[in-house]
Amino acid sequence: MACRMDSAGRRPVIHNSATEITQSIEDDPLVDGPLISPDALDAEIKSEFHKLPTSWVALLLLFIHVIFVCLSVVLAVYCSILEDVIHQCHRYLQDFHSQTVIIFAKVSLWLLFVAFERFVQYQHKRVRGRGYLHFYRSTRSMKRLPLLVHSAGNATVMLVLSTQLSLPSAGHMYTYLLLGVLGLELLFSIPCLLAYTVKVVNFNKEKPSPDVCQEERMHAYSGPGSIIDTETGFREGSNLDEVVEKQADLIEYLKQHNSLLSKRILSLTSQQIRD
Template sequence: MDSKGPLLYAHAGPSGDMTLSTEEDSLVEGPLISADALHSAIRREFQTIPTTCPAGLLSLLHVLYVIFSTCVALLCVLKFGQEEVCTNILHGVQGDSVIVFGKVFLWVLMLLFSIWMQHHHTRVRSRGYLQFYRRTRRLKQLPLILHSIGNVLLLALLAMKLPQNLHMYLMLSILGLELLVALPFLVYYTVKVMQFNKERAAPDVSQEELSHTGAVRTAPTETGFRGPTSLEEVVEKQADLIEYLKQHNTLLSKRLLNLTAQH
């Protein structure tokens, strides 16, 4: 009995080690979540930017406002139409005042749209679409800036004591020039957002991981930054990337748990 006890203990030791090693291997070498499953989960969670319809509506309102202002200036101020009809429609308000009030209303709408647009673009930046945020950062600011410049020109025109005909022609010129300059930027922004919503691409980090994986198979990658990139731009990109990775790491564990439960 005594001789068999150590023998059994000797056999028990390796078997216990084998059991422990098997359990550790099952934890380490368990079913892994493929990268395609992760990217498909991220693609399903893609959130579109809901600014295309308001941008298109503002573009249409801008065109209608310029047409309305031209009609009011020609028919009610420059007296090319029936004055009684203009008086009944405007209820005694002067035509140039109606044009200015309409310009202020349009600018307020553009301001509210810019604030709402900035909110959604900030959310896009936090979800990791850093390149799209930088490409549209100045583009989304231009329409409001151009409308503000138009307001300044109108205020300067109102401060001048010019003849009525010259005053109205200059006002219509300012409004027409503002339309020709601001409208293409707003339309271009709308097209960019529509393309972004249609592509439903993964965040920049996921795209870079896929590109780096393909680059490693073909040729060795270089470290560091190349090209005429400024230091401020590099620091800004790193700050945006760090901010996104902090949020991405907190959500990644939840996605892994959900996908593991599904598999």
């Protein structure tokens, strides 16, 4: 890099082999203004790993679900099936039937799963924005399954209640069907929530770098003749929609990262000119 004075003798002109940068100290507001702290930019570019705070919420929701099913079974047995103690339940339930109380509680539980799905979706979008595209796509279906299970359970409960209104003389069969639906929901929800929790806990424990950084590291440590499959292009047997979506996510992350790098370069250039 060489530096010389122009004909007016007022400003330096810096020549580089690749690019030529001409800055006026008197006219350029970037040079005259306060410099951006390199440490602050480096902190943004190399940000700390942020843990995903959804594992404990999933475990709490699973615990609430187990408690709900246990209480529903106890309520149905003592207030609907056992004839000897039904009159005692009427003192506490007043005019409500045990099935009505269970359904009200089930709707409340379903609303909790809706709130959980929205919270998880928001947190996973933030994870995608930080460059963890593979983790985002690998948990896309996993975080939706519990809500889908409960929505299907709600539809089944509505079918049972509709049948009960048409054929009310079936004894305790509808109570058993209702408890069976609740048991199936719990049976399917436990593996979904546990698998999601394990996935998030492992992600927080590993503290991986963004996908782009991992691919760069793989290229750096690979030999000159090795071929690394980054799965960013279309290949035979690939899903075109997934490839396009991954490229869109990758472009969005790189735009944010390049913006921070541009600010860092401008700050270093301004510092160099002043020095």
